[in-house]
Amino acid sequence: MTKKGIVIKSTGSWFLVKTSENEYFECKIKGKFRIKGIRSTNPVAVGDQVEFTVVEQQIGLIHHIEERKNYVIRKATNLSKASHIIAANVDQAFLIISLTNPKTSRGFIDRFLVVSEAYHIPIGLIFNKIDLYDDDLWETHHHLTELYTKIGYTCVSVSAISGENIDKLKKQLEHKTTLFSGHSGVGKSALINALHPESQRKVGNISGIHLKGKHTTTYAEMIEMPFDSQIIDTPGIKEFGLYDFEKNEIAERFPEMRALMLDCKFNNCTHIHEPGCAIKQAVEEHKIDDIRYKNYLNMYNGEEFDIINYE
Ligand code: GDP
Ligand code: ZN
Secondary structure (H helix, E strand, O other), X not given: OEEEEEEEEEOOOOEEEEEOOOOEEEEEEOOOOOOOOOOEOOOOOOOOEXXXXXXXXXXXXXXXXXXXXXXXXXXXXXXXXXXXXXXXXXXEEEEEEEOOOOXXXXXXXXXXXXXXXXXXXXXXXXXXXXXXXXXXXXXXXXXXXXXXXXXXOEEEEOOOOOOOOHHHHHHHHOOEEEEEEOOOOOOHHHHHHHHOOOHHHHHHHHOOOOOOOOOOOOOOEEEEEOOOEEEEEOOOHHHHHXXXXXXXXXXXXXXXXXXXXXXXXXXXXXXXXXXOOHHXXXXXXXXXXXXXXXXXXXXXXXXXXXXXXXX
């Protein structure tokens, strides 16, 4: 018997697939199959729509993957040419940010945004832990949300603990599949629990023997919300910022630079040292944020990001 479903969890060799009748099957991949044009370490990812043959009770063999609307990918390692597909068929990507305890760096935020621009999906920033803000943090928060909203990114500010604005966040997530990213400690689990208290337990319980207790920390997992929304939780995103595009493609992934770069005197302008550069001029005139520009230079020079420069 053949069935269709969506991959909601993976260990790399086993996949938890949910059918439209809300049945769950633990599946393996039938033989080996490759997807044209992608050299990836995992052929099937969370979010994939698949077709499988039922081989035993609740066990299946995946033999077909539907064409993906999109997929979020990262290089397997910095040196490797192979890639790891984080998730497929994603409607939007949100980064969870904490301004305190721990601090998400501006460099990390900008790197996330630049990498996410490639997917051509809406991108949002969730500022969590607003219950911990003092006056200085509110000022920082105001500055950042104004800056990023103006560039075109959705900003939502919440507290997973007090519950403030969780309803606003729900509205942003309704009827969509959203990728959640964020450094460990920013409150990703707390937020998912605040959005739907039973969510995680449910996913854990329906896993059968093959997926239960397995180390799935390097794989994403789809969590179903009761308000017609799927959240794809992506653990271990340290490498999320590894990108695979050319230096000269970085500036166009800064929307506020993209809007101005046609005005540069040279059409191969790197926006670093050239005369007549519209970007440098905009930075001098404070029309482009100087930290965004510094982060551009850091990315251009291939530097690591751990500058927490919003103090
Ligand atoms: P994760 O690693 O991103 O999943 O982070 P957790 O959800 O485990 O949260 C890390 C710590 O931050 C825990 O001690 C949480 O209780 C705390 N935390 C999460 N969200 C909030 C929040 O909105 N306000 C406060 N004060 N603490 C929070
Ligand atoms: Zn320029």
